[in-house]
Amino acid sequence: MTQKTYAVITYGCQMNAHDSERISGLLEDAGYRRAESGTDDADLVVFNTCAVRENADNRLYGNLGHLAPAKQRRPGMQIAVGGCMAQKDRELIVTKAPWVDVVFGTHNVGALPVLLERARVERSAQVEIREALEQFPSTLPTRRESAYAAWVSISVGCSNTCTYCIVPALRGKETDRRPGDILAEVRMLVDEGVQEVTLLGQNVNAYGLEFGDREAFAKLLRACGQVDGLRRVRFTSPHPKDFTDAVIAAMAETDNVMPSLHMPLQSGSDDVLRRMRRSYRSERFLGILDRVREAIPEAAVTTDIIVGFPGETEADFQATLDVVRQARFSGAFTFQYSIRPGTPAATMADQVPRPVVQERYERLVALQDEIAWQENLRLVGTPVEVMMATGEGRKDAATARMSGRARDNRLVHVAVGADPSARPRPGDLVEVAVTHAAPHHLVADGGVAGLVRTRGGDAYAARLAAPATVGVALGMPTLRPA
Numbered sequence: 001m002t003q004k005t006y007a008v009i010t011y012g013c014q015m016n017a018h019d020s021e022r023i024s025g026l027l028e029d030a031g032y033r034r035a036e037s038g039t040d041d042a043d044l045v046v047f048n049t050c051a052v053r054e055n056a057d058n059r060l061y062g063n064l065g066h067l068a069p070a071k072q073r074r075p076g077m078q079i080a081v082g083g084c085m086a087q088k089d090r091e092l093i094v095t096k097a098p099w100v101d102v103v104f105g106t107h108n109v110g111a112l113p114v115l116l117e118r119a120r121v122e123r124s125a126q127v128e129i130r131e132a133l134e135q136f137p138s139t140l141p142t143r144r145e146s147a148y149a150a151w152v153s154i155s156v157g158c159s160n161t162c163t164y165c166i167v168p169a170l171r172g173k174e175t176d177r178r179p180g181d182i183l184a185e186v187r188m189l190v191d192e193g194v195q196e197v198t199l200l201g202q203n204v205n206a207y208g209l210e211f212g213d214r215e216a217f218a219k220l221l222r223a224c225g226q227v228d229g230l231r232r233v234r235f236t237s238p239h240p241k242d243f244t245d246a247v248i249a250a251m252a253e254t255d256n257v258m259p260s261l262h263m264p265l266q267s268g269s270d271d272v273l274r275r276m277r278r279s280y281r282s283e284r285f286l287g288i289l290d291r292v293r294e295a296i297p298e299a300a301v302t303t304d305i306i307v308g309f310p311g312e313t314e315a316d317f318q319a320t321l322d323v324v325r326q327a328r329f330s331g332a333f334t335f336q337y338s339i340r341p342g343t344p345a346a347t348m349a350d351q352v353p354r355p356v357v358q359e360r361y362e363r364l365v366a367l368q369d370e371i372a373w374q375e376n377l378r379l380v381g382t383p384v385e386v387m388m389a390t391g392e393g394r395k396d397a398a399t400a401r402m403s404g405r406a407r408d409n410r411l412v413h414v415a416v417g418a419d420p421s422a423r424p425r426p427g428d429l430v431e432v433a434v435t436h437a438a439p440h441h442l443v444a445d446g447g448v449a450g451l452v453r454t455r456g457g458d459a460y461a462a463r464l465a466a467p468a469t470v471g472v473a474l475g476m477p478t479l480r481p482a
């Protein structure tokens with residue numbers, strides 16, 4: 001019997017991307033192999049969905065519509081929908097798209113193979129959503145997309161109650177994973193050649209509250225610093241309300257914790273923050289940044305900002321612009337407020353008209369781009385260490401450039417020359433000087449000064465050489481929340 005093939009389409013945040021690695025791992029354990037040309041010829045297509053904003057939500061139904069003819073042509077094909085939209089819409093998915101075979105939620109990813117089999121045998125759609133986590137997902141098999149960089153979950157779910165956000169309703173309350181299990185996974189990954197780990201949680205600063213240790217996250221960072229061979233540690237995302245000085249000290253004093261911080265601001269107006277039920281105020285946010293920069297002067301800080309939260313006035317918006325001017329973010333994910341039915345903000349009075357939101361959004365993006373550009377220009381002429389990557393900067397092949405991330409997480413396009421034997425591999429480190437700056441990236445066209453061939457580069461090359469995994473050794477994609 002020929003092996004069945006699968007494709008996984010992922011939307012949303014890093015947690016989802018990491019869940020997709022588990023979906024792939026489960027399917028490969030169940031005997032599937034990855035389809036070579038994506039959804040075109042796959043026997044199974046899995047959508048791992050996001051529900052954080054309405055556009056992410058609409059995209060799913062559009063894409064399911066595109067697959068309907070394929071399903072008619074190939075009746076043996078199966079379609080499964082998981083992730084946050086599945087948790088939210090449940091049976092509605094098979095009502096709107098009756099050609100879907102399986103709907104599974106965020107708490108029961110592990111059930112996918114069984115549900116697929118049941119749908120096939122019973123010839124009927126299977127919708128199975130659980131309200132609570134069945135098992136910590138890290139115990140599931142995982143097929144990692146990158147040989148040299150890996151995500152490691154430290155917690156799942158979120159116990160905050162931000163009034164705009166649907167995530168707590170879909171991912172449940174925060175559950176923390178034990179530090180020993182996390183570190184064992186990190187060590188195992190490093191043994192396999194991984195050079196960089198990103199610790200993942202909806203609110204990493206709340207890590208440990210569940211088992212009664214407020215300092216658990218700071219301790220975890222320091223413990224990562226003791227793992228031999230681990231070059232880079234990142235984490236996402238912290239919540240300003242739980243950000244302690246112990247975490248700042250741990251970042252500053254642990255060599256392999258990178259000088260970069262993604263800390264969502266959401267709004268610079270204290271009144272809006274209050275109505276968002278975000279319990280910090282702009283002054284506290286800026287105070288954290290000051291302390292981070294005092295301890296780690298080279299740190300680059302990025303953020304998330306929502307424009308047009310219900311009741312946002314021009315003065316509120318000006319307060320956001322003010323904080324953006326003071327914070328000097330190296331980058332920001334900016335979002336237009338999107339009504340999520342069932343959240344407290346959805347029914348608040350004074351929803352801001354779309355054209356007003358759009359106009360404010362454009363002003364914010366223009367200001368932030370200008371600041372990011374100025375911050376990047378300051379780096380021209382300075383040396384940076386870049387970990388090479390795949391999957392970023394698709395035009396690079398034509399220009400003999402490769403892309404990667406600096407220690408502070410800035411995207412850098414590096415001229416690596418035409419000689420393939422002198423080229424770094426994804427996962428290798430290079431020392432370069434920045435020659436140009438743009439708002440969203442740096443360029444280093446002056447040649448590679450130092451090349452360190454790492455075990456991550458070796459692991460990448462080994463994957464490419466292994467026939468079973470040809471073409472799948474992708475780099476870690478840098479995702480924007482959809």
Ligand code: 5AD
Nearest residue numbers: 164165264304305335336337338481
């Ligand atoms: N509308 C717009 N943006 C949102 N986000 C979360 N919920 C909403 C919403 N309803 C943004 C926040 C969060 C990021 C992942 O998505 O900025 O940090």
Ligand code: SF4
Nearest residue numbers: 012013050051052084
């Ligand atoms: Fe789910 Fe939120 Fe991630 Fe979207 S961003 S996939 S809603 S947890």
